[in-house]
Amino acid sequence: MKKLSDFVYGIVGLGLMGGSLGKAIRENILSVPGCTGKIYGSDINSASLDLASRQHICDRVFSAEDVDSMLGECDFVYICLYPHATVDFLKQHRDSFKSGSIVSDISGVKALVFDSLNDFYRPDVDFIPGHPMAGSEKEGYANSSGGIFRNHNYIVMPLETNSRENVELFKTLVGGLGFTRVVETDAKIHDHKIAFTSQLCHVIASSLVDSAEDDSITAFGGGSFEDLTRIALINAPLWTELFLANKRELLSHIDKFTESLGRLRDEIEKGEDEKIRLYLENVRTRRMAMARTDLKCGK
Amino acid sequence: MKKLSDFVYGIVGLGLMGGSLGKAIRENILSVPGCTGKIYGSDINSASLDLASRQHICDRVFSAEDVDSMLGECDFVYICLYPHATVDFLKQHRDSFKSGSIVSDISGVKALVFDSLNDFYRPDVDFIPGHPMAGSEKEGYANSSGGIFRNHNYIVMPLETNSRENVELFKTLVGGLGFTRVVETDAKIHDHKIAFTSQLCHVIASSLVDSAEDDSITAFGGGSFEDLTRIALINAPLWTELFLANKRELLSHIDKFTESLGRLRDEIEKGEDEKIRLYLENVRTRRMAMARTDLKCGK
Numbered sequence: 001m002k003k004l005s006d007f008v009y010g011i012v013g014l015g016l017m018g019g020s021l022g023k024a025i026r027e028n029i030l031s032v033p034g035c036t037g038k039i040y041g042s043d044i045n046s047a048s049l050d051l052a053s054r055q056h057i058c059d060r061v062f063s064a065e066d067v068d069s070m071l072g073e074c075d076f077v078y079i080c081l082y083p084h085a086t087v088d089f090l091k092q093h094r095d096s097f098k099s100g101s102i103v104s105d106i107s108g109v110k111a112l113v114f115d116s117l118n119d120f121y122r123p124d125v126d127f128i129p130g131h132p133m134a135g136s137e138k139e140g141y142a143n144s145s146g147g148i149f150r151n152h153n154y155i156v157m158p159l160e161t162n163s164r165e166n167v168e169l170f171k172t173l174v175g176g177l178g179f180t181r182v183v184e185t186d187a188k189i190h191d192h193k194i195a196f197t198s199q200l201c202h203v204i205a206s207s208l209v210d211s212a213e214d215d216s217i218t219a220f221g222g223g224s225f226e227d228l229t230r231i232a233l234i235n236a237p238l239w240t241e242l243f244l245a246n247k248r249e250l251l252s253h254i255d256k257f258t259e260s261l262g263r264l265r266d267e268i269e270k271g272e273d274e275k276i277r278l279y280l281e282n283v284r285t286r287r288m289a290m291a292r293t294d295l296k297c298g299k
Numbered sequence: 300m301k302k303l304s305d306f307v308y309g310i311v312g313l314g315l316m317g318g319s320l321g322k323a324i325r326e327n328i329l330s331v332p333g334c335t336g337k338i339y340g341s342d343i344n345s346a347s348l349d350l351a352s353r354q355h356i357c358d359r360v361f362s363a364e365d366v367d368s369m370l371g372e373c374d375f376v377y378i379c380l381y382p383h384a385t386v387d388f389l390k391q392h393r394d395s396f397k398s399g400s401i402v403s404d405i406s407g408v409k410a411l412v413f414d415s416l417n418d419f420y421r422p423d424v425d426f427i428p429g430h431p432m433a434g435s436e437k438e439g440y441a442n443s444s445g446g447i448f449r450n451h452n453y454i455v456m457p458l459e460t461n462s463r464e465n466v467e468l469f470k471t472l473v474g475g476l477g478f479t480r481v482v483e484t485d486a487k488i489h490d491h492k493i494a495f496t497s498q499l500c501h502v503i504a505s506s507l508v509d510s511a512e513d514d515s516i517t518a519f520g521g522g523s524f525e526d527l528t529r530i531a532l533i534n535a536p537l538w539t540e541l542f543l544a545n546k547r548e549l550l551s552h553i554d555k556f557t558e559s560l561g562r563l564r565d566e567i568e569k570g571e572d573e574k575i576r577l578y579l580e581n582v583r584t585r586r587m588a589m590a591r592t593d594l595k596c597g598k
Contacts, residue, residue, distance in 0.1 A: 006324050120332065133521030154519060179401060193519035201523035203567075204503060206582045207560040211552070216590040219482050220492035222432030224500035224530050231523050232586045236579035243567050243575060247577065253510070254564050258557065261506035263552045268502075268542050276542060280535035283505045287531040289514040 002075060004173055005035035010074030012067065012089060014043040014052055016136055018080030019139040019144025022057045024177040027146045042067040048141035069098040076173070082238055090127070099124040102166050106121040106132055109245040110157060110187035117159070118148050131155040131190065132179065133198075136231035151177035155194075157187050166257045188297045195249035202239055203254060205232040218249060220281060239273050303472055305335035309373030311366065311388060313342040313351055316405050317379030317434055318443025321356045324477040326445045339373060341366040342395060347440035367395040375401045375472070381537055382406040383545050389419040389426070398423040401465050405431055407493060409456060416458070429455040429491065431478065432497075436532035449477040449532040454493075456486050494548035501538055502553060504531040513540035515519045 009025055011018045022039055030037045043049050049061035062070040062157035071077060071093055079086050086107045092129060097103060103125060107113050113129055120127070134152040154174045158167045171182050185193075208225070209232040218226065243250055267275045309322055310317045321338055327335045342348050342356035348360035361369040370376060370392055378385050385406045395404060406412050412428055419426070433451040435442060453473045457466045470481050484492075507524070508531040517525065537553060544551055577592045 018421045019470065064497070114479045130314075133519070135521065146421065152522070153518060155519065166431065181518065190519075194515065195517060197520045197524040201507075201527050202407040203560065203563055204527065205523075206579055207556060207563055208500075208503065209582045209589070210560040210563070210585050211556040212585065213555075214591070215585055217478065217492065217496060218589045220454065220489075222434065224504075225496040227529065228500050228503065228527050229589075230526065232582050233590075234579050234583050236576045236583060240572050240576045241444055241580055244570055244572060247567055247570070251568055254567075256512075257506060257510040257559065258564075261502065261553070261557065262382045264420070264502055264506055265550065265557075268546055268553075269550055271543055271546070272487065273539050273543055277538045279509065280505055280533050280538055283531050284533050284535060286511065287508050287528055287533075290508070290511070290517045290528075290597055291532075293413070 004169065004176065005032040005037050006028050008073055008074040008253070009038050010036065010057075010077040010079065011041045011072050011080060012043075013080035013085075014041050014045070014048045014058075014141045014144075015080060016139050016144050017132070018043070018078065019048070019052065019057070019141040020134075020146060021078055021080065021132075021149050021177065022052065023107075023144060023146030024149055026057050027177045028178065029173065040070050043141075044071050045141070051141060051179060057275070058216075065167075068093060069094040072098050074098055074101055075240075077104075079103065079105040081105075081107075081240055083109050083112055084168070084241060087112055087116045091116065094120045094122060097125045101125055102170060103127045104130045104170065106130065108198065108242050110190050110269065112245050114187040121161070123161075127159070128162055128167060128170050128172070129157040129159070129187065130170070131194070134172075134179075137230055139235055147178070148201050151180050152178070153181045153183060153184060154179040155183050155190055157185060157190055168195065191246050192249050195246050196253045198249045199239075199243055199246060199258060200253045202231055203233060203250070205229045206223045208232070302334075303328050303468065303475065304336050305330040306336050306374040307545055308336065308338045309369050310338065310340045310357075310367045310378040310379060311376065312384075313340050313344070313357075313440045313443075314379060315438050315440070315443050316431070317342070317377065317441040318347070318356070319433075319445060319447050320349065320377055320379065320405075320431075320476070322443060322445030323448055325356050325394050327475045327477065330473065332358045334561045340370050341369050344438075346438070350592045351442060367392060373397055373400055376403075378402065378404040378538050380404075380406075381540055382411055383454070383540060386415045386419075387575055390415065393419045393421060396421065396424045400424055401469060403469065406430065407497065407541050408488050411544050412449070413486040413526070414438050420460070422460075426458070427461055427466060427469050428456040428486065429473070429492070430456075431473075433478075434527055435487065438534055446477070450479050451477070452480045452482060453478040453509040454482050454484060456484060457540055474574055490545050493547050495552045498538075498542055499532060499544060499552045499556060501530055502542070502549070502561050503509035503556070504528045505533060 011022050038059040041052050042062040044064045050057040052060050069166045084103045132154050134149050209229050310321050337358040339359045340351050341361040343363045351357040385404045431453050508528050512544050
């Protein structure tokens with residue numbers, strides 16, 4: 001069986017994530033002495049392709065029109081596109097993937113990908129859905145970095161049709177890129193949990209900035225507001241798509257959060273100091289337990 | 300006029316903030332060659348006093364019972380207590396401060412301090428209200444550090460009775476401790492702004508943790524949830540007091556935030572992608588402007 005360091009990797013979409021994955025593969029997987037692996041990249045933006053070539057991240061680059069010829073040569077293809085574009089790409093280029101190859105995606109919502117599985121299924125190509133839980137508030141290839149994955153989580157949602165060997169190989173790759181915890185689950189649980197840890201947080205950060213009375217408020221900041229709203233430097237088209245693609249789960253978390261907030265608000269209004277103190281003590285205890293969940297995994 | 304490096308500093312309350320201020324004074328103000336300045340400290344916790352002595356942060360320490368003899372020797376007294384305790388202390392020990400001394404506090408809510416000004420006013424002691432916008436989710440002297448103030452904001456609320464010379468001296472001290480921006484304002488504006496940048500953020504972070512369905516949610520985290528809830532490792536008694544002491548302002552900000560959140564929620568429910576995108580683009584633009592407010596001040 002071929003080793004990861006001898007694979008030909010194909011990255012579809014050299015944005016922040018595709019670029020960062022390419023750099024992490026170059027730095028960590030293709031740095032083994034004597035390895036024969038290569039990285040190919042495709043994007044609609046020729047400036048990103050040029051930069052990836054000049055930086056020696058991609059051995060060969062392909063325009064969007066030529067992507068089929070790239071797919072035919074790749075042992076592993078990373079689709080690094082927005083959720084709907086991911087599904088469209090998999091459908092349109094279904095017949096171009098190399099027989100025996102592994103394909104994965106990075107879509108932050110999985111329901112729409114799983115709903116279309118039959119439309120791009122091929123018995124000789126192993127599509128393993130995944131979600132690298134890392135990113136940046138900065139966009140595009142120019143802001144990509146091979147280091148953003150260290151100590152982060154990776155969620156893998158293997159299909160019944162996946163070969164166990166390929167899933168293990170994929171998890172080895174992911175560990176090599178710097179991710180320290182690989183969680184295996186299904187699309188339903190993924191979308192439910194991610195609606196809380198990721199989408200709800202972006203909704204809250206955005207609403208907090210939206211509710212600020214002026215933009216010079218940071219003159220009165222001590223770090224809390226800045227920490228809570230860094231992710232409000234948001235990629236609007238991407239997050240609009242993510243919010244809507246996971247609407248039902250996200251709405252239920254927003255409502256649960258609003259209820260918790262309303263309870264604390266009412267205790268403050270009524271001046272119930274003992275109840276507020278208990279609410280906050282419980283929160284502190286829970287947040288410490290959550291931090292231990294991190295620690296257990298080497299963070 | 301005496302130089303800051305020759306002052307006798309008295310710190311009332313050697314917790315996280317008092318300890319950090321003591322260390323920052325030792326490291327930055329009393330490190331001038333030949334200076335004669337000293338730091339005295341008082342606390343109800345004798346272990347904190349012992350540690351501050353052994354670490355050579357305090358030249359002399361005083362039990363709470365002996366604090367009056369300390370106050371009589373200090374050129375500058377930092378009251379580092381909770382808001383109500385600050386007011387109580389200033390009233391009870393009004394007659395013990397050294398004539399000509401400067402006194403400041405660190406209370407995160409100022410209305411209750413200003414409401415009591417007449418109860419502890421002395422024409423020969425300059426009380427300059429202030430609020431260092433820095434802290435930590437870790438409590439107590441053992442977690443204090445002289446470095447936590449670097450690049451942070453300090454809010455000063457001079458009184459009409461303050462000598463301008465003393466206010467400038469205080470601002471020089473604060474700059475020496477590492478704070479890069481000193482904002483001068485009044486108690487009303489302070490409490491209104493701080494209810495947003497600080498208290499509302501702690502309310503949101505706490506409600507977000509409270510609404511989590513289980514404590515292993517961080518296995519699905521990518522950093523956003525962790526960043527939004529670090530401040531939920533909250534000092535429950537202190538923040539209960541802060542929330543209630545600034546209730547009116549805090550409630551108005553919670554309501555405005557809830558309204559913004561509800562608007563985004565409804566747009567998501569109705570699937571209005573164009574409105575969501577505009578909401579998020581406006582948020583991104585505003586957050587970038589807020590970051591520039593930081594940058595202007597050397598952050």
